[in-house]
Amino acid sequence: MSTEFQWQLKGRCYKLGHDVWHAGGVVPNRIIVGRHFDAKDIIPHLFEETDPGFHTRCKPGDIIVAGRNFGMGPKMNGYIAMQALGLGLVCESMPFLAYRAAIGCGLRTMTDCVNATEMCETGDELEVDFRNGFFINHTRDIRREYPPIPDTLMEIVELGGNTGWLKQWQANRLAENTK
Amino acid sequence: MPALTAVEKILARKSGKAAVRPGDVVSPDPDFIMIHDGVVMGAKRELDALGINRLATPDKVVMVTDHDVIYGSARAAERGAFNRKAAAQWGVKNFFDVGRGGHGHIFPMETGMLLPGMFYFDNDRHATNAGAIGAFGFRMGSEISRVLATGTNWVMVPKTVRLTLKGRLQPGVHARDVGFHFAAMLKQGGLAADLDYRVLEYAGDLEQFDLASRAALCSTPTEIRAYGVFVPPSDAILAHAKAHAKHPFTPVYSDPDARYDADLTLDISRLEPQVSLPGSVENAVDISKVAGTAIDHAFIGSCGSGMWEDMTAAAAILKDRRLAPGVRLFIAPGSEATNRRLATEGLLQVFIDAGAVMLPPGCGPCNDAVIGPVHSGEASISTATNNNAGRFGAKEAKLYLGSPATVAASAVAGKITDARKL
Numbered sequence: 001m002s003t004e005f006q007w008q009l010k011g012r013c014y015k016l017g018h019d020v021w022h023a024g025g026v027v028p029n030r031i032i033v034g035r036h037f038d039a040k041d042i043i044p045h046l047f048e049e050t051d052p053g054f055h056t057r058c059k060p061g062d063i064i065v066a067g068r069n070f071g072m073g074p075k076m077n078g079y080i081a082m083q084a085l086g087l088g089l090v091c092e093s094m095p096f097l098a099y100r101a102a103i104g105c106g107l108r109t110m111t112d113c114v115n116a117t118e119m120c121e122t123g124d125e126l127e128v129d130f131r132n133g134f135f136i137n138h139t140r141d142i143r144r145e146y147p148p149i150p151d152t153l154m155e156i157v158e159l160g161g162n163t164g165w166l167k168q169w170q171a172n173r174l175a176e177n178t179k
Numbered sequence: 180m181p182a183l184t185a186v187e188k189i190l191a192r193k194s195g196k197a198a199v200r201p202g203d204v205v206s207p208d209p210d211f212i213m214i215h216d217g218v219v220m221g222a223k224r225e226l227d228a229l230g231i232n233r234l235a236t237p238d239k240v241v242m243v244t245d246h247d248v249i250y251g252s253a254r255a256a257e258r259g260a261f262n263r264k265a266a267a268q269w270g271v272k273n274f275f276d277v278g279r280g281g282h283g284h285i286f287p288m289e290t291g292m293l294l295p296g297m298f299y300f301d302n303d304r305h306a307t308n309a310g311a312i313g314a315f316g317f318r319m320g321s322e323i324s325r326v327l328a329t330g331t332n333w334v335m336v337p338k339t340v341r342l343t344l345k346g347r348l349q350p351g352v353h354a355r356d357v358g359f360h361f362a363a364m365l366k367q368g369g370l371a372a373d374l375d376y377r378v379l380e381y382a383g384d385l386e387q388f389d390l391a392s393r394a395a396l397c398s399t400p401t402e403i404r405a406y407g408v409f410v411p412p413s414d415a416i417l418a419h420a421k422a423h424a425k426h427p428f429t430p431v432y433s434d435p436d437a438r439y440d441a442d443l444t445l446d447i448s449r450l451e452p453q454v455s456l457p458g459s460v461e462n463a464v465d466i467s468k469v470a471g472t473a474i475d476h477a478f479i480g481s482c483g484s485g486m487w488e489d490m491t492a493a494a495a496i497l498k499d500r501r502l503a504p505g506v507r508l509f510i511a512p513g514s515e516a517t518n519r520r521l522a523t524e525g526l527l528q529v530f531i532d533a534g535a536v537m538l539p540p541g542c543g544p545c546n547d548a549v550i551g552p553v554h555s556g557e558a559s560i561s562t563a564t565n566n567n568a569g570r571f572g573a574k575e576a577k578l579y580l581g582s583p584a585t586v587a588a589s590a591v592a593g594k595i596t597d598a599r600k601l
Contacts, residue, residue: 074320096335096376096406097320104322152204152333163229166325170231 005158007131009088009108011061013124014054015117018067022098024049026071026078036077039084046081060086063126067091067117071098079105083161088128090135090146092116103153106161110135113146130157182434184339185409186378189315189431193298201338201440206331209239210426211273211292213283213301213316214323216244217546219262222302222324223269235330237270241292243283244276247549248541255549269327281514281540284308284316284482288390289514291423295412295430300326305482305564307401311393312420313412313430315378337406338440339433340372343383346448351599353492353582354392355484355562358399359453359463361445365403366461372441374400378407380433383444386413391486395582398483402460402565452597455580460565466585466597476559477508477590478571479583480538481545484562485513487520489583494526496587496598497533503593508535508586509551511543533591544571553578560589 016025023029027045036042047054064087071078074097082089088108092115102109108130116135120126124139133148149157159165181198183191191199193207214222219242226232234240242262250256259277266274280286284305287293295313299306302323306316317334319325325332342361348354364370379400388396388410397408411432412420420428454469456462479493490512502508510530512518518540521527530537536551544551545563552572553559559578563570566578579595588598 095404096337100322150204150335152206156333162322162325163225166226166229166231166328169329170229174230 007108008127008129009061009063010125010127011059011063013120013122013126013137014058014062014064015120015122016064016066016070017117018092019069020066020071022071022075022078027081031077032075037080039080042077042081043084046078046085055081055085058085058087061088063088063090063128065090065116065120065126066094068093070094071102074098074101076101076105079107083107088130090116090128103149103156104162106157106159106164108149108157110146110148113144116144116146119144182436182438184378184380184433184437184439185313185411185431186315186339186380186407187336187437189296189298190334190336192296192431199336201336203336204333205336207298207334208331209299209326210297211239211241211299212236212323212326213241213243213299213303213306214327215246215283215303216242216258216262217246218302218321218323219265220258221321222327223261223265225324226328231328232268234269234271234327238272239330240269240271240327241273241283241287242266242271242275243280245280245282245541246546248277248539249550251549278515278539281512281517282482282485282542285394285485285513286516288312288394289423289486289516291420291425294420294424294426294428295417296428300332305401307405307408308394308397308482310397310408310410311390312416313410315407315409318406337376337378339378339380339409339437340374340441341380341382341439341443343442343444344381344385345383345444345446347384347387348447348450351584352450352452353584354388354395355398355582356450356453357445357447358396359455359460359580360450362399362403362455362461363453363463364445370443370445372443374403374405376404376406377440378409379405380409380411380439382411385410389488390416390419391488394486395483395489398481398564399460452582452585452599454560454585454595455566457566457577457579458568460580466581466595469579470595470597472579472595473558474506474560474579474589474594475557476553476561477506477586478511478544478551478559478561478563479508479586480511480513480543481561481563482513482542483564484583485511485517485540487517489562490517490521490526492583493587494529496584496591496601497535498529500533500591502534502590506590506593508533508590509538509543510535511538512540514540535590548572560586560595562586
């Protein structure tokens with residue numbers, strides 16, 4: 001496994017409110033019903049309905065900080081785009097299936113981060129370590145410790161999501177068999 | 180030893196641990212792995228692309244054709260052919276294809292494949308039905324492919340909410356009515372709990388509920404985001420399980436001092452038959468508030484209401500009666516065994532004489548309207564799992580939900596009707 005995986009992100013905050021639905025709030029519904037799962041097809045449409053052109057302004061390492069109940073529904077399209085753009089996700093809560101989908105897409109995600117949206121504003125300089133849950137807002141000099149990604153799920157994120165994990169699992173198995 | 184809920188005990192046992200806590204991530208060794216007809220193609224192609232052509236535990240895999248049984252389209256026929264080839268290539272012997280088993284969330288409980296205390300993975304969220312027999316089925320969605328390849332997948336131990344039912348249901352009131360009412364109470368604030376990724380565990384006066392009623396109790400909470408439902412098995416359920424068991428089993432029960440995320444109580448002794456108004460199961464009202472609404476379409480079946488006792492409740496209403504002019508009624512029994520019993524015990528004759536259309540065992544219209552859909556402007560009353568807009572046909576159709584008796588009575592009257600007043 002790569003030891004260079006970047007668990008610590010340093011970048012700008014992009015803040016969202018509570019109850020942001022995946023359909024409309026993250027990507028337009030037509031991306032979901034059109035079954036687009038290729039990052040390059042989804043990226044131009046990330047936050048399109050609320051902030052057109054977001055993908056041209058965000059940079060790898062930027063962190064999306066969302067409120068309660070982020071990303072309703074077991075949809076993965078938006079997380080695929082966020083992962084490909086090198087972003088991280090910190091939210092106050094998300095429905096479990098949304099969390100499972102985000103991890104399955106290999107997105108660095110922390111949920112149950114109480115009052116996280118009160119700790120930052122869009123544009124603040126943030127530093128978040130998804131291994132240990134450290135959340136630092138350099139602009140406002142705020143430090144918090146949130147629940148990190150569980151150890152047992154880190155491998156999935158590190159390998160880029162479920163497909164990457166299965167690829168590695170198969171490669172390991174083949175290597176075992178040829179020993 | 181810490182006090183555990185029943186589902187925590189099941190997950191601990193299957194993960195080789197003495198105890199687990201909500202939030203722990205485990206990889207349980209399932210008793211079996213169920214995959215339904217609609218997702219086999221996606222899983223097979225995904226695994227083939229990764230060069231994974233052998234399943235970890237083919238003997239544990241159960242393939243079921245229940246969502247699109249009689250191929251309403253060329254695409255469905257193609258999928259059926261693909262699935263048969265996939266079963267052969269994977270070496271899956273437990274393949275319950277068309278006409279061989281019925282609904283995957285019903286027949287395993289009838290035949291003793293699914294038993295108290297068991298754990299299994301399923302691609303479909305209605306695996307929650309396993310709670311009817313005191314087992315735990317876990318939805319994997321498209322991640323079922325990892326279970327097929329490796330034999331397991333990660334499970335975060337869910338929190339449990341306890342719902343204590345107090346009192347006996349009045350005659351003519353059904354377990355589905357309890358679920359509809361519970362959903363409405365949560366929506367209106369009469370009860371407070373978050374069911375997202377929770378197990379809903381029933382407690383209280385449960386002896387009155389047979390296996391079919393317990394499956395009905397599992398249905399509606401699933402629609403309001405419960406990830407599991409658990410009904411502690413009664414002596415009658417254990418006797419049924421023992422009589423049909425294909426394997427040894429050990430039932431589990433929550434410890435008396437187990438910790439719950441919320442503890443709710445619902446008095447069901449004065450509950451009236453319920454009807455969920457179009458749009459959501461949560462829109463349930465007493466039937467008197469909506470009686471008289473004209474209907475065009477009716478359906479009895481689904482994983483919530485497809486067992487033998489659901490069929491007898493409908494037959495009791497339909498016997499010696501005819502459907503109202505202009506009303507079509509579809510009936511989908513939950514299993515091939517129930518279908519045969521309907522024939523041998525004369526209920527099939529009752530349904531046909533009433534003018535109902537029999538569908539093959541499976542999901543019926545409740546799966547994306549692959550069969551028996553509604554048209555724009557029509558009104559339907561059914562025992563489907565939910566009545567979200569477009570659940571079985573045109574989005575503009577009005578979908579009401581009721582118990583099997585309510586649906587049968589409404590089909591006879593041509594309007595929403597309290598079966599007790601027919």
